[in-house]
Amino acid sequence: MKELYNALYERINGLDFSRLWPGFKSFRFALYDDEKVLLGEEVFAKDERFIGNTAIMYGDEFLAIWDVSLSPVSDPDIFAVKIIHEMFHAFQRQSGETRWANELSGLKYAYASDNLTIKHRENILLLAAYDGFAPEKLDEFFSLRKLRREKYASEVEYETRIETIEGLANYVELMALCQLSPDKYEKAVAEIKDEIGKVSNLIPIRKVCYYTGALLLIICSENGIPFAHKIGAEEKTFYELVAKDVAAGGISLEMNAEIESLIKKYHDENEKLIHDFIASHPCRLEGKYPLRGLDPMNTIKFGEYLYCKHFISYSDAGALQFVKQPCVVKVDEQFNILALYC
Structure with a gap:
């Protein structure tokens, strides 16, 4: 090592x-x-x-x-710039960054067909703005997101905060890679574009926001759109800083069969995973314990249950407790743990 x-x-x-x-x-x-x-x-x-x-x-x-x-x-x-990504999170925390996403809100994200259909259209517009930049392409992207925000305000808020924290760290990671190896940078951007265009990456939504946030920053950087700001002093998300005051766009919305199938598969798999886990693992804890930490990239919610792949932490009489193995917890509306299975 x-x-x-x-x-x-x-x-x-x-x-x-x-x-x-x-x-x-x-x-x-x-x-x-x-x-x-x-x-x-x-x-x-x-x-x-x-x-x-x-x-x-x-x-x-x-x-x-x-x-x-x-x-x-x-x-x-690649490893070095991933360390840079985490260093940037250290910088964000040291600087007093306040725009962090509410990860518990993210677990309640509405994977509705119309929401994801418009989101996918947004992603395609963002790719088009990168491939052949024109101001009107970016305006169309902003307009469509504004439309979606009218119905799915908390979902778009979650996305834009992930873009601000993780997308910005991903952008810094890419800029570091560009210094180390321009060829690897070009390959990494191509891979990000590929991930943004995939319908399958709409669920869970968190990871694709790393990519959309980074690509939006690259588009702004390459086309003279100001975006630099003092971290810790700015309350607006990056999207809010660069989005123009455009009207919410109209759209002829046709449901996407691939998206509808993806949503059903996601819910069915989560239900089975949690049902099977509870059936095969004893209840180790009952009561009311405030949830303190989890890995948002490896946690899913179905109904009143969470499946945590790697770890979860909670408070017990003021002491922080960790469960460092796969587990399922039953939670209330405030995300207090009522039961733990592992």
Whole structure:
């Protein structure tokens, strides 16, 4: 792991951070596995602070962390810029960023046919604006999103906040990759475009927002549309900062059979997953315990149940408790845990 750490450090240390985002600087980073943590020259036993790939508070500093056991990356250039992504989250937190998405609200996202049909049309318009930029193409994208927001305000709010936090971090990641390898940058953008165009990526919605946010930033950057702002001082989402005051667009909405099939499959699979899990695992906890943490990329909701693939945390008499294995929890409307199965 030390050899890998040094290879990543060398690449990160060679980047010009001033070209990535105003005020952004390098942060320390740690690699860890199931047993140990490597932080610079320090090696110590892994503890409960090290969960996932993210930014954490470590002593009096923010630290980027990466789990090399669960998320190995073979290409050192790609790995280095993924560390940059997590460093940017450290920068966002240090800067007092306030535009974080409500992940519990995201679990309630309405996967309705009309919502996703218009969302898919938006994504296609965004791709068209990148491939052959014209102001009217971007205006049409803004107009369609404004239309969707009239009916699905909380869903669009969730998306735009993910675009602001994760999309911006993804954009910075791509800009770092462009410094390390322009060819790999072009390949990465092509892959992002491919992901944006896939109907299958509309569910769950969170991940595609990383890509739409990053691509919208690239479009603005390449076409002279101002978007730089001081993180921590701005309350508007990135979308709100660049969207023009255009009227909500009209659309002749024809239901998409592929989208309707995707929605049904998603709900059916989630129902079966939770039903089968509860049937095969005992109830370990009953009561009322405030939910404190989960992995939004690996958590699904069906009715009053959540399936958490990796971990969940909750408060018990003021103490933070972790369940670091697949589990199902029954929750109330305020996301208090009423029962836990694992």
